[in-house]
Amino acid sequence: MKIKSALIAMMFLSGVAHAAGCETVEEMDVADAAISKIHDWTDVHSFYSHLRECDDGSISEGISATVVSLLAHQWRTSGQLEKIADKDKTFETWVLNHIDTTVDNRDLEIIVKNATGKCPEDGGKLCEKIEGAANQPLQPDSCTAHAGSMAIRMLDAAGTYAISEGIETAPSVLTHTS
Numbered sequence: 006m007k008i009k010s011a012l013i014a015m016m017f018l019s020g021v022a023h024a025a026g027c028e029t030v031e032e033m034d035v036a037d038a039a040i041s042k043i044h045d046w047t048d049v050h051s052f053y054s055h056l057r058e059c060d061d062g063s064i065s066e067g068i069s070a071t072v073v074s075l076l077a078h079q080w081r082t083s084g085q086l087e088k089i090a091d092k093d094k095t096f097e098t099w100v101l102n103h104i105d106t107t108v109d110n111r112d113l114e115i116i117v118k119n120a121t122g123k124c125p126e127d128g129g130k131l132c133e134k135i136e137g138a139a140n141q142p143l144q145p146d147s148c149t150a151h152a153g154s155m156a157i158r159m160l161d162a163a164g165t166y167a168i169s170e171g172i173e174t175a176p177s178v179l180t181h182t183s
Contacts, residue, residue, distance in 0.1 A: 027059035035059075040067040046075065046085040053096050065103075072103040076135060077115040080123055087131050097131070104138035113139045 027033060036059035039052050049072065060068060075082060090097035104116065116139040124132035 027056070027061070027064075033059060033064065036064050037067065040064065040071060043071050045079075045082055046089055049075070049086075049100070050089050050093070050096055053099055057099065060099075066107045069103040069105050069107050072100055073108040073112045073116065076104070076119065076139075077112040080119040083119070083123075083131075083135075084125060087125075087127075090131060097134070101134055101138040104135065104142070106142040108142075110143060113143050117143070 027036060036052075036056045039056055043049055043052060049068075052068065075086075086100065090100065104113070117136055120132040120136035120139065
């Protein structure tokens, strides 16, 4: 186990783990393990540079959670993001695309506050982009609902509908068993 962990870490840090399509379970496992080792924007950029082909499904949700966590709870590192994004505009776009509806609204609200109230003087453009990206999923007319605000319409034991906060499911998908 220690050897596998060391190999994954070496591949992630050295750039050898460039996945060409991320088609195997092993490649997905490497990407998943790499996400858990991200602590700053340099790590995020390394993931982007070497494993972005794995950016799908649960891996994508993990990256979104990591990006949003850094922006919401480690805003002081946003200068590092700005320096990297200035040199790699496709990375900037990729990061902004990961501020999405799969994350908690409270974190999105914190990001908006950070981007509007704690932006460095020379970081205005990126802060505006971050604010816009965080505001978009907060809009009530956003096409995609996220888990933090979903509502489910379900049949209760008496066969009547009970509404749980969020998005409704079609009655045809619901089943009632006695």
